[in-house]
Amino acid sequence: MASRTSDHITVASVAVAGALLTQQVYLPGAPLFATLACGVMSLTNTAFTVDALRRNRVQHTVTCPHPGCAVTAVLTGAQPAEQIELITLTVDHSKHGAAV
Known part of the structure; x- marks a missing residue:
């Protein structure tokens, strides 16, 4: 950066x-x-x-709140609509499952 x-x-x-x-x-x-x-x-x-x-x-990092889940989204330069979609996907553990 x-x-x-x-x-x-x-x-x-x-x-x-x-x-x-x-x-x-x-x-x-x-x-x-x-x-x-x-x-x-x-x-x-x-x-x-x-x-x-x-x-x-501008950089935002969003992580899944589920214990033990390592899914993280780093939002850099994303448009507002993309940010909402990625945040929704990241915080809803049922949408992405467990990360390896």
């Missing part, structure tokens, strides 16, 4: 690259709409990067 420092460096790099791209479009006298479009694109890319890093960082 990536460290927080590398996450911050990635986000900062994407933001700086977007700002430089926007500046390069603006300097040669491009229309304002093109400049704004590049700026919005840069912000969107930064938002997607932040979201991807956040989703990969």
Whole structure:
């Protein structure tokens, strides 16, 4: 799993690259709409990067409450619907039986 420092460096790099791209479009006298479009694109890319890093960082571990059962689900980057399904499967011992 990536460290927080590398996450911050990635986000900062994407933001700086977007700002430089926007500046390069603006300097040669491009229309304002093109400049704004590049700026919005840069912000969107930064938002997607932040979201991807956040989703990969969130990790939940769920174990079966049945004594002696070793079934464990580690939920990293799962969508909410997937999380509900995996949690339900993990905590209901009758659905998965005994783990080896």
